[in-house]
Amino acid sequence: xxxxxxxxxxxxxxxxxxxxxxxxxxxxxxxxxxxxxxxxxxxxxxxxxxxxxxxxxxxxxxxxxxxxxxxxxxxxxxxxxxxxxxxxxxxxxxxxxxxxxxxxxxxxxxxxxxxxxxxxxxxxxxxxxxxxxxxxxxxxxxxxxxxxxxxxxxxxxxxxxxxxxxxxxxxxxxxxxxxxxxxxxxxxxxxxxxxxxxxxxxxxxxxxxxxxxxxxxxxxxxxxxxxxxxxxxxxxxxxxxxxxxxxxxxxxxxxxxxxxxxxxxxxxxxxxxxxxxxxxxxxxxxxxxxxxxxxxxxxxxxxxxxxxxxxxxxxxxxxxxxxxxxxxxxxxxxxxxxxxxxxxxxxxxxxxxxxxxxxxxxxxxxxxxxxxxxxxxxxxxxxxxxx
Numbered sequence: 001x002x003x004x005x006x007x008x009x010x011x012x013x014x015x016x017x018x019x020x021x022x023x024x025x026x027x028x029x030x031x032x033x034x035x036x037x038x039x040x041x042x043x044x045x046x047x048x049x050x051x052x053x054x055x056x057x058x059x060x061x062x063x064x065x066x067x068x069x070x071x072x073x074x075x076x077x078x079x080x081x082x083x084x085x086x087x088x089x090x091x092x093x094x095x096x097x098x099x100x101x102x103x104x105x106x107x108x109x110x111x112x113x114x115x116x117x118x119x120x121x122x123x124x125x126x127x128x129x130x131x132x133x134x135x136x137x138x139x140x141x142x143x144x145x146x147x148x149x150x151x152x153x154x155x156x157x158x159x160x161x162x163x164x165x166x167x168x169x170x171x172x173x174x175x176x177x178x179x180x181x182x183x184x185x186x187x188x189x190x191x192x193x194x195x196x197x198x199x200x201x202x203x204x205x206x207x208x209x210x211x212x213x214x215x216x217x218x219x220x221x222x223x224x225x226x227x228x229x230x231x232x233x234x235x236x237x238x239x240x241x242x243x244x245x246x247x248x249x250x251x252x253x254x255x256x257x258x259x260x261x262x263x264x265x266x267x268x269x270x271x272x273x274x275x276x277x278x279x280x281x282x283x284x285x286x287x288x289x290x291x292x293x294x295x296x297x298x299x300x301x302x303x304x305x306x307x308x309x310x311x312x313x314x315x316x317x318x319x320x321x322x323x324x325x326x327x328x329x330x331x332x333x334x335x336x337x338x339x340x341x342x343x344x345x346x347x348x349x350x351x352x353x354x355x356x357x358x359x360x361x362x363x364x365x366x367x368x369x370x371x372x373x374x375x376x377x378x379x380x381x382x383x384x385x386x387x
Contacts, residue, residue: 014058017094022054025087039084049078053091060098065111071095072115079122092119093146100150101157108147116143184356201226201269225268254297255289256281256316256325262297263314271304272311279318288381291357292316292325295365298354299327299377307331307375322363322382330374354379 029050030042040046053074060067075092079085096115100108120139208223263273284292296314303312309331317324351367354377358365363381370376 011058011061014060018054018057021057021087021091021094022051025050025054025091029084029086029088040082042083045081046078046083049074049081049083050088053078053088057091057094057098060095061102064095064098064102065107068095068099068111068115072118076118076121079119080125089142093142096143097146097150100147101154105151108151112143112147116140119143201230221268225265228265228268254293255284255286256293256296256323257289258293259296259314259316262293262300266300266304269304270310271300273300274311274313276313276315277318278315281316281318284323284383288323288361288383291361291363292323292379292381294357295354295377295379296325296327298351302377303327303329303331303375309374321384322380324378324380326379327377328370328374330370 026047029046053071056067056070056074071091072095075088078088092115096112099111102108103111116139119142120136123136123139205226208226259275263275266273296316300312300314303309307329309329312327312329315324315326315328317326354367355365358379358381361381363379365380366376366378368376
């Protein structure tokens with residue numbers, strides 16, 4: 001039912017065109033005959049040929065070559081019988097244009113060439129005045145002009161379709177790329193939240209297990225820290241996953257203002273963190289603030305896991321055009337963790353994530369051992385100069 005409705009909508013313009021050409025041909029052919037002495041008078045055969053050529057256009061979209069064949073035979077017969085030149089040639093023009101616009105160049109050229117050869121026979125063999133070679137050029141115009149126009153229209157349509165298809169592919173690729181980037185961003189956020197929380201919980205659990213047999217009253221402090229750390233990590237993870245479900249950015253994001261809370265959390269896990277500020281603290285862009293915090297968080301998590309020391313230093317520097325964060329320790333665990341080569345991303349997802357965060361903001365990240373022992377993570381993130 002739907003297909004029949006679509007066909008009816010497409011056929012309606014062709015029906016209107018055929019009826020207009022039919023009516024115009026029947027009315028105007030007689031007037032054309034009055035101005036062409038020697039032509040055959042309009043009779044029933046003339047009207048039948050005009051009607052056949054016009055009504056054949058009803059099928060021009062579904063069968064353009066067959067339509068051209070019928071129109072050409074009717075028009076050529078009309079001219080060979082000596083009827084006056086007139087509106088019947090308009091149907092031939094429409095049929096040629098239809099073939100040119102709907103078929104590829106080669107088959108369209110062959111079909112229209114054959115139609116022209118048949119049409120031009122009237123110039124040499126006709127019951128009326130035969131113009132001879134002088135009639136070939138005017139007759140060719142009825143084939144060449146609509147053929148050229150049809151080819152141009154078809155080429156423009158194909159170019160527009162290719163452009164639309166290319167735009168659609170570009171939009172699809174952009175959407176996939178954005179989706180991939182969003183998945184990577186969420187994966188990094190989840191890694192930072194869960195990785196840091198589990199590292200702290202693991203260290204606190206080891207402390208509790210060590211103290212439980214001998215000093216159970218002190219083990220309670222470590223268990224309390226485990227409970228607090230897990231709750232904070234779960235809350236942050238819930239916010240992150242909630243943003244994913246909503247398809248929107250999170251509202252408040254972690255930033256350098258949360259360094260005191262991070263320091264207290266790590267202190268409960270047995271890692272003393274000294275935080276130093278250089279310059280005047282100021283509000284940073286959300287992306288820069290989050291990246292700086294995540295770099296510090298990941299670096300301190302690595303210290304807790306691998307360095308084998310009980311302290312670390314964090315230095316945050318505020319300048320007019322950039323903010324820097326540096327995390328240092330005096331441990332020996334960097335080589336075991338695979339972080340001895342700062343240019344190698346084989347050090348784990350955390351190292352790769354830090355580098356991706358900093359690179360995405362146009363910053364620089366330096367990771368490696370310190371000359372006097374220990375390990376150093378240093379990030380420089382550009383910001384707009386303060387007014």
